[in-house]
Every structure is written in structure tokens, then in C-alpha cells.
Amino acid sequence: MNARSTTPRGKPQSMRMRMKEEARAAILDAAEQVLSEQGQAARMDDIAARVGVSVGTLYNYFEDRQQLLAALRDTRGRELLALLDAELERSLQNPYRARLHGFLRCILEHSQTHFRLLSLLLEDSLRRDASREEDLDRHLEMWREVSLRLEHLGEQGIQEGALRPEDAPHYPGLLLDMMYGLVVRQLLAKQPSPTEALLAPLLRCFLEGAAPR
Amino acid sequence: MNARSTTPRGKPQSMRMRMKEEARAAILDAAEQVLSEQGQAARMDDIAARVGVSVGTLYNYFEDRQQLLAALRDTRGRELLALLDAELERSLQNPYRARLHGFLRCILEHSQTHFRLLSLLLEDSLRRDASREEDLDRHLEMWREVSLRLEHLGEQGIQEGALRPEDAPHYPGLLLDMMYGLVVRQLLAKQPSPTEALLAPLLRCFLEGAAPR
Amino acid sequence: MNARSTTPRGKPQSMRMRMKEEARAAILDAAEQVLSEQGQAARMDDIAARVGVSVGTLYNYFEDRQQLLAALRDTRGRELLALLDAELERSLQNPYRARLHGFLRCILEHSQTHFRLLSLLLEDSLRRDASREEDLDRHLEMWREVSLRLEHLGEQGIQEGALRPEDAPHYPGLLLDMMYGLVVRQLLAKQPSPTEALLAPLLRCFLEGAAPR
Amino acid sequence: MNARSTTPRGKPQSMRMRMKEEARAAILDAAEQVLSEQGQAARMDDIAARVGVSVGTLYNYFEDRQQLLAALRDTRGRELLALLDAELERSLQNPYRARLHGFLRCILEHSQTHFRLLSLLLEDSLRRDASREEDLDRHLEMWREVSLRLEHLGEQGIQEGALRPEDAPHYPGLLLDMMYGLVVRQLLAKQPSPTEALLAPLLRCFLEGAAPR
DNA sequence: CATGAATGAGGATTCATTCAT
DNA sequence: GATGAATGAATCCTCATTCAT
Numbered sequence: 001m002n003a004r005s006t007t008p009r010g011k012p013q014s015m016r017m018r019m020k021e022e023a024r025a026a027i028l029d030a031a032e033q034v035l036s037e038q039g040q041a042a043r044m045d046d047i048a049a050r051v052g053v054s055v056g057t058l059y060n061y062f063e064d065r066q067q068l069l070a071a072l073r074d075t076r077g078r079e080l081l082a083l084l085d086a087e088l089e090r091s092l093q094n095p096y097r098a099r100l101h102g103f104l105r106c107i108l109e110h111s112q113t114h115f116r117l118l119s120l121l122l123e124d125s126l127r128r129d130a131s132r133e134e135d136l137d138r139h140l141e142m143w144r145e146v147s148l149r150l151e152h153l154g155e156q157g158i159q160e161g162a163l164r165p166e167d168a169p170h171y172p173g174l175l176l177d178m179m180y181g182l183v184v185r186q187l188l189a190k191q192p193s194p195t196e197a198l199l200a201p202l203l204r205c206f207l208e209g210a211a212p213r
Numbered sequence: 214m215n216a217r218s219t220t221p222r223g224k225p226q227s228m229r230m231r232m233k234e235e236a237r238a239a240i241l242d243a244a245e246q247v248l249s250e251q252g253q254a255a256r257m258d259d260i261a262a263r264v265g266v267s268v269g270t271l272y273n274y275f276e277d278r279q280q281l282l283a284a285l286r287d288t289r290g291r292e293l294l295a296l297l298d299a300e301l302e303r304s305l306q307n308p309y310r311a312r313l314h315g316f317l318r319c320i321l322e323h324s325q326t327h328f329r330l331l332s333l334l335l336e337d338s339l340r341r342d343a344s345r346e347e348d349l350d351r352h353l354e355m356w357r358e359v360s361l362r363l364e365h366l367g368e369q370g371i372q373e374g375a376l377r378p379e380d381a382p383h384y385p386g387l388l389l390d391m392m393y394g395l396v397v398r399q400l401l402a403k404q405p406s407p408t409e410a411l412l413a414p415l416l417r418c419f420l421e422g423a424a425p426r
Numbered sequence: 427m428n429a430r431s432t433t434p435r436g437k438p439q440s441m442r443m444r445m446k447e448e449a450r451a452a453i454l455d456a457a458e459q460v461l462s463e464q465g466q467a468a469r470m471d472d473i474a475a476r477v478g479v480s481v482g483t484l485y486n487y488f489e490d491r492q493q494l495l496a497a498l499r500d501t502r503g504r505e506l507l508a509l510l511d512a513e514l515e516r517s518l519q520n521p522y523r524a525r526l527h528g529f530l531r532c533i534l535e536h537s538q539t540h541f542r543l544l545s546l547l548l549e550d551s552l553r554r555d556a557s558r559e560e561d562l563d564r565h566l567e568m569w570r571e572v573s574l575r576l577e578h579l580g581e582q583g584i585q586e587g588a589l590r591p592e593d594a595p596h597y598p599g600l601l602l603d604m605m606y607g608l609v610v611r612q613l614l615a616k617q618p619s620p621t622e623a624l625l626a627p628l629l630r631c632f633l634e635g636a637a638p639r
Numbered sequence: 640m641n642a643r644s645t646t647p648r649g650k651p652q653s654m655r656m657r658m659k660e661e662a663r664a665a666i667l668d669a670a671e672q673v674l675s676e677q678g679q680a681a682r683m684d685d686i687a688a689r690v691g692v693s694v695g696t697l698y699n700y701f702e703d704r705q706q707l708l709a710a711l712r713d714t715r716g717r718e719l720l721a722l723l724d725a726e727l728e729r730s731l732q733n734p735y736r737a738r739l740h741g742f743l744r745c746i747l748e749h750s751q752t753h754f755r756l757l758s759l760l761l762e763d764s765l766r767r768d769a770s771r772e773e774d775l776d777r778h779l780e781m782w783r784e785v786s787l788r789l790e791h792l793g794e795q796g797i798q799e800g801a802l803r804p805e806d807a808p809h810y811p812g813l814l815l816d817m818m819y820g821l822v823v824r825q826l827l828a829k830q831p832s833p834t835e836a837l838l839a840p841l842l843r844c845f846l847e848g849a850a851p852r
Numbered sequence: 853c854a855t856g857a858a859t860g861a862g863g864a865t866t867c868a869t870t871c872a873t
Numbered sequence: 874g875a876t877g878a879a880t881g882a883a884t885c886c887t888c889a890t891t892c893a894t
Contacts (some may be wrong), residue, residue, distance in 0.1 A: 055864085057880075077251075122332070140401060176392020188349075201380045202387060209421040269890095269891085278889065481859090481885085483858055553677065558738065603817045603823075607815065607817070608818075611816070617825070627806045683869085695871085703868075
């Protein structure tokens with residue numbers, strides 16, 4: 001506000017905006033927690049209580065319950081894509097197999113953290129209301145983005161001679177299916193196995209096949 | 214109903230019981246339809262309307278909503294297991310690969326028919342209420358039964374030299390994951406591909422691997 | 427249900443329907459009472475309590491609050507028109523002045539009974555939402571019907587030489603305005619005057635004018 | 640605020656007070672606009688937005704919503720009375736009929752401008768809460784003031800021989816009723832007629848009566 | 853057994869009002 | 874004085890469940 005202010009310079013309103021952003025993020029985090037625990041049964045009051053604010057406040061940040069859910073989906077989606085892109089960047093010089101491993105680990109970790117939310121959104125998307133059409137689209141769009149990156153990676157695999165080209169279009173789907181299933185089974189199991197212990201056989205099976213060579 | 218009944222001898226109440234069973238089945242079918250269309254949002258009234266009876270009647274056949282859901286789960290589960298056992302029996306003399314193919318096709322077809330219900334129940338099971346603990350168990354139990362059969366089948370595969378034994382414990386899970394994912398993607402896709410076109414690459418990938426030999 | 431039933435014959439469901447109709451009417455009556463006392467602030471719970479049922483029941487009879495209001499408007503409107511038509515019929519042989527008096531008394535009495543509701547609906551209609559457009563139309567329609575009858579009556583007045591024809595189009599409006607105002611002032615007054623004491627000077631003023639002859 | 644103030648003599652705080660008064664007036668204007676458009680549904684936020692300030696500010700000028708409404712009522716009431724008194728003063732030398740015409744035109748014009756507010760306040764006053772008792776009184780008081788002036792005017796009419804004395808007590812009421820009704824019908828009509836075209840027949844009817852002489 | 857009206861606890865949403873900045 | 878985020882009581886509406894007929 002003035003030259004003596006300790007805040008460097010510029011962004012005069014940025015503090016207020018930053019707080020607003022943080023509040024939004026806090027709400028989204030709480031919402032995810034509560035939704036994870038209670039599924040669609042989670043009440044707005046529960047979410048508010050988790051953040052430590054009152055219901056009304058939620059509605060200062062999100063139009064309604066549906067918008068809150070949508071924001072959660074979009075935020076988490078963007079986060080995953082950012083993670084994946086960072087990982088792809090980081091491993092740029094590595095061979096296909098290593099990069100794939102890293103890529104999948106990223107997805108796995110993110111999905112583990114956010115799985116309940118994920119499955120909730122999936123379930124939601126499967127309900128075919130005209131009113132949810134747009135929600136479904138946004139959800140699919142996100143996974144298309146992930147598939148796209150897997151396809152790109154697959155091209156490297158093919159060039160390295162590590163992948164058979166014929167079935168290439170199926171690979172992203174199959175890989176994602178196995179990842180999703182992995183997470184589901186980890187959640188359902190009383191004592192989940194460590195990620196790496198599940199990822200390795202998956203990759204081995206995917207690349208080498210189940211049949212002996 | 215009385216001595217003058219036209220049904221000759223024996224099982225005097227069996228007709229009544231048969232009718233009762235048929236009514237139950239009709240309710241379950243309607244329930245599945247409505248749940249598939251509307252998800253958890255399906256109301257008891259909707260289900261009753263679909264069967265063509267009034268709500269009250271539903272409660273003559275099922276304790277409450279939760280029991281109805283449970284009955285649906287159990288019924289469909291038993292149906293699937295029966296299908297699978299029949300298929301295994303039928304293909305008893307065939308080689309591993311063919312039997313696996315048949316087995317998976319069974320699952321796939323059943324899952325396609327009942328997928329919305331399946332995902333609903335899954336979602337339900339993921340909610341960690343103390344009150345649902347038992348539901349979760351029953352749900353897992355069912356899939357354990359399926360896995361068990363896959364393991365059995367796997368043993369044949371190993372003996373035939375068609376499967377590497379090291380990762381054998383992971384195979385049922387991975388296969389089921391891919392099946393589940395397949396169904397999900399078919400549902401989400403606007404124009405679903407034919408089953409066989411998806412199953413073949415899946416099996417090829419599973420057995421031979423994605424890498425060229 | 428069978429030939430021996432004491433209910434003559436026919437209308438097999440009419441008892442159920444009759445009860446349903448009576449329930450609807452009871453709800454409308456209660457709604458009018460409560461709305462009269464509390465205006466738009468009347469809560470659905472209040473109305474339910476007045477009928478002696480629970481909220482849910484209201485929603486078995488009316489879509490929502492707005493529909494209930496609309497039903498109230500239409501019912502009372504139809505009742506008024508029926509009263510007026512009966513009065514017009516009854517007085518068919520009488521001279522204009524007497525018929526007008528009777529007609530206005532009908533309106534006045536009906537309006538006194540239902541005034542609060544009336545003013546509520548008027549107030550509602552004055553709010554120019556696109557969503558209420560239809561409500562407004564129905565409201566106006568009703569008063570157009572009343573005006574129409576006043577115009578008809580006016581024609582008799584003109585033929586009898588009791589009305590000047592030049593201003594005839596204005597008379598229905600002016601008369602209704604005065605009626606409405608009369609009711610308002612009766613309500614606002616702590617000790618309302620008897621109807622007849624107000625109606626007579628009104629008619630005198632309307633027909634003879636305020637100026638001495 | 641203090642002797643050193645630059646404002647020369649007198650009213651040292653008057654500038655501050657003037658600004659305060661203007662702010663109040665601005666709020667009242669905005670409130671009336673919004674209330675006219677949305678009725679009781681108008682929210683404090685809407686009003687604030689219309690003035691271009693934030694909600695909090697409204698509460699610096701008015702205790703609460705009810706006080707704001709009351710202030711609006713009183714202000715508009717005083718304005719009307721001032722208008723009427725000015726008109727009466729202006730027309731002091733004119734004959735009764737002309738003065739009455741001017742008087743009514745004043746009311747009509749004021750009511751047209753502020754009608755929605757008026758009907759809102761009326762509706763409000765009709766709600767018989769103990770809590771609103773005082774509001775009702777103030778509202779009636781205002782109209783009594785108007786009636787009083789009409790009575791005064793009527794005395795002139797009687798002395799001029801333009802009014803029959805017998806019904807004199809009823810005239811103010813009947814006239815006001817007709818005015819109110821006029822405005823209502825103008826508002827409800829899709830295409831309102833010009834004021835003068837409605838006022839003339841009204842006066843003619845009132846003074847000469849509807850019957851031919 | 854079937855019916856379907858009644859129940860009422862429960863949840864999403866709104867909005868007047870407060871108060872820390 | 875102005876701001877506007879936070880508050881939470883209040884209200885509409887839903888729907889699983891019951892029970893008299």
C-alpha cells in the first residue's frame with residue numbers, strides 16, 4: 001500500500017486475492033476429505049465443519065454443491081496433468097520403459113491420494129442426466145489428456161522397438177484400466193501393498209506378457 | 214390355494230412360493246433398471262412404478278432399501294458365478310487360452326449387462342461406514358470367488374506352460390482390472406466397440422506382452 | 427366393489443376421489459387462513475400445521491408452494507364468478523340499480539372473506555418476473571371476467587336510461603376500484619363498518635354523483 | 640466540528656450532515672428502485688449494489704431492513720404531503736372543482752411514480768404482527784393526513800354548493816379508492832393510458848354521477 | 853397381500869446482520 | 874466510515890418408511 005510496506009511492490013490486491021484463493025483451496029481439500037469418507041452422502045454442513053467455517057461461507061465460494069464438485073474435479077485434474085508433464089519433462093532422456101514406469105507411478109500415486117474422489121466423480125459421470133452432460137464431457141476430456149500423453153510415450157516405445165505397433169491404440173486404455181483397478185483393490189484390501197510391489201508385475205506383464213518366452 | 218386347485222398333487226404352497234419368488238425377481242429387475250438409469254438417486258417410488266406395484270409392496274419383499282440393494286448384489290453375483298461355472302464346465306477339455314477367453318467373455322458380457330449396478334455397488338462399498346462393513350464383506354467375497362476360479366484356471370495355464378508361474382498371483386487381479394476398465398470405457402464412449410474387438414487385444418497383450426518377441 | 431355394496435352403483439372410485447378433493451379443499455382453506463395472517467411470510471409448515479397434517483402431505487397435493495398459491499387463486503376466482511352468475515340469474519327480472527347493488531354486494535362479501543388472499547395475489551402479480559408471467563395472466567383473466575359481467579349489466583343500465591353511455595367503458599373499472607378500496611379500508615380500520623352502510627353511499631355517489639341536482 | 644473550520648459562520652457540521660443526508664437519500668432511492676422491481680424479495684445486497692456501496696454501509700445509515708423500509712415510507716409520505724400542500728396553496732383562489740382536480744392529479748402522479756413501493760407497504764401493513772403494529776399506525780397516519788386535506792377541500796365544495804353534504808364523510812375515501820385503483824390498473828395494463836384521460840371521467844363520475852341528469 | 857396417503861427427519865440453499873480490517 | 878467475508882437460523886422440499894384400509 002505504501003513504499004515502506006514489507007510486501008515488495010506491486011500486486012496491491014494480491015493479498016486479498018491470495019487469501020481468497022487459499023480459502024477456496026482449503027474448502028476443496030476439506031470437501032475431498034469428507035467426500036472420500038462419506039461419498040455422495042457427504043453434507044454441505046459436514047464439509048463446512050471440516051474447513052472450520054459455516055455453510056454460508058461455502059456458498060460465498062461456490063455456486064452450489066454441483067459447482068463445488070466440478071471445481072474439485074477440475075483442480076485435481078489439472079494437478080495430475082501438471083505432475084505428469086513434469087515427470088515426462090524430467091525423464092526426457094530416459095528409455096521408454098523407465099519413462100513409462102515413472103509415468104504410471106505418478107498416476108498411481110495421485111490416484112491413491114485422490115481415489116475416493118475419483119470414483120465418486122466417475123460414478124457421477126455415469127449417471128446420464130441431460131443436466132450432467134457437461135460434467136461428463138469435462139471428466140472425459142481430462143482422461144483423454146492423460147491418454148494422449150500415454151500415446152505420445154508409446155510412440156517412443158515403438159521407435160525404440162519396445163512396443164509392437166499393431167495394438168498400440170489399445171495400450172493407453174489397458175494401462176489406465178490396470179492402474180485404476182490397482183487402486184481399487186488397494187483400497188478394498190484391508191492391508192494395502194506398497195505401490196512399487198504392485199507396479200512392477202503390472203509392467204512386467206504388460207511388456208513381456210504372461211506367457212514364458 | 215384350496216383343495217379344488219387344479220394343480221394336481223404335492224407342493225401345495227410351492228406355487229405360492231414360486232409366485233413370491235417371481236415377484237421378488239421382478240422387483241429386482243426393475244430396481245436394477247432404475248438404479249442403472251438414476252444411480253443412487255433412484256427412489257423407492259420409481260422402482261415400484263417400474264414394477265407396476267405400489268411402494269408398500271416393495272416392503273413386503275424386502276426389509277428396506279439397503280436390503281433390496283444387497284439382494285440385488287447377491288442375486289447378480291450368484292448368477293455370474295453360475296455362468297462362470299457353466300462355462301468352465303463346458304470348456305473342460307479345451308486348452309488354457311481358449312478357456313480363459315471364454316471365461317473373460319462371460320465376465321465381460323455379464324458386466325456389460327449389469328455394469329451400472331456394479332459400479333453403484335462398488336461405490337457403495339467404498340463408503341467406510343461401520344454400518345456397511347458387512348456389505349463390503351459380501352461384495353469382496355463375491356469377487357474373491359471369481360478370482361479363485363481365475364487362479365484355478367491359471368494353474369492349468371502354468372501346467373500347459375502358457376503362464377509364467379512367478380507372477381501368477383497377480384494375474385487374476387490384473388485381468389479383472391482390465392475387464393472392469395473395458396466396461397467402463399465402453400459405457401463412457403458414445404459409440405461402444407463390439408466386445409470381441411476389445412477382448413482380443415487384451416488377451417494378446419496379457420499373454421504375449423506388448424513387447425515384440 | 428360388488429353388487430351387494432350399499433353404494434348404489436357406479437363411481438366405484440368416487441369415494442377415494444371425493445376424499446382427495448376434500449383434502450385438497452381443506453389444505454386450500456388452511457393455506458388461505460395462514461396466508462391471511464402472515465402474508466407471504468407464511469411457511470409451508472404453518473399451513474400444514476393448520477390443516478393438521480405434516481408438510482409432506484402438502485406436497486402430495488401440490489407440486490410446490492407456487493402451485494398451491496395458484497390453485498388457491500383459481501379456486502377462489504371460480505367461486506366468485508359462480509356467486510356472481512348466480513346473483514345475476516336470480517335478479518334477472520329486477521331493474522338495473524337493484525341488480526348492480528346485488529352484484530356489488532356479492533363482490534364485497536366475497537372480497538371481505540378473502541381479502542388478504544386477494545391482496546397477496548395482487549402484490550404477487552405486480553412483481554414482474556418472467557417466471558410469473560403466466561400467474562399474472564391468470565389473475566388478470568379473472569378480473570376481466572368480472573368486468574365483463576359488469577359491462578353486460580351496464581348495457582341494461584343504459585337501456586333503462588339509468589346510465590350515461592359516454593363513460594360506460596370506465597364504469598366497471600371505477601366500480602371495482604371503489605369496491606377494492608372499500609375492503610382495504612375496512613380491513614385497516616380498527617372497527618369495520620357494516621357492509622351495507624358503505625355500499626349505499628358508494629352507489630349513491632356513483633349513480634347520482636356528489637354534486638346536488 | 641470545531642471553531643477553526645473553514646466554513647465561515649454557522650452550521651459548522653452542515654457539510655458533513657448534508658453529505659450524510661444525501662447518502663441516505665441515495666440509499667432510499669436505490670431501495671425503492673429495487674423494491675419496485677423485486678418486491679419483498681429484494682435483498683439488502685441488491686439495494687447496496689444499486690447504490691454502488693457495500694451492504695455494511697447500509698447498516699451505517701439504517702438500523703436494519705425494517706427501519707429502512709420505514710424511512711422510505713415516511714420520506715415518500717412527507718414528500719407527497721408537501722406536494723399536496725403546495726398544490727393547495729397554489730390553487731387557493733380557484734373553485735372547488737379545479738382544486739380537486741389538481742389535488743387528485745398530484746396524488747395520481749406521485750402514486751404512479753411510487754406505486755410499487757406503495758403497494759408493498761400496504762401489503763406489509765396488512766400483516767397483523769404485534770411487531771408491526773407501529774408500522775401500521777404510521778401508514779394509516781399518513782393516509783389520514785391526505786384524507787384530512789380532502790375533507791378540508793370538501794368543505795369548500797359544500798360551501799360552493801358543488802357537493803352534497805350528506806355523504807361528505809365518504810368522499811375522501813371513495814376518491815382515494817378510485818385513485819388507488821386507477822394506478823393499479825395502469826400498472827397491470829400492458830399499455831397504460833395517459834393520466835389525464837383517466838382522471839377526467841373519474842371526476843365527472845364522481846361529481847355528476849353515472850346517471851343522466 | 854396390495855395400496856398409497858401420511859409422516860417427519862434431513863439436506864441444500866438463502867440472506868439479514870455482524871465485525872475485523 | 875466503508876468494506877465484504879463469515880455467520881447460522883430459517884425455509885423449502887425430498888423421500889424412505891409406516892400403516893390403516
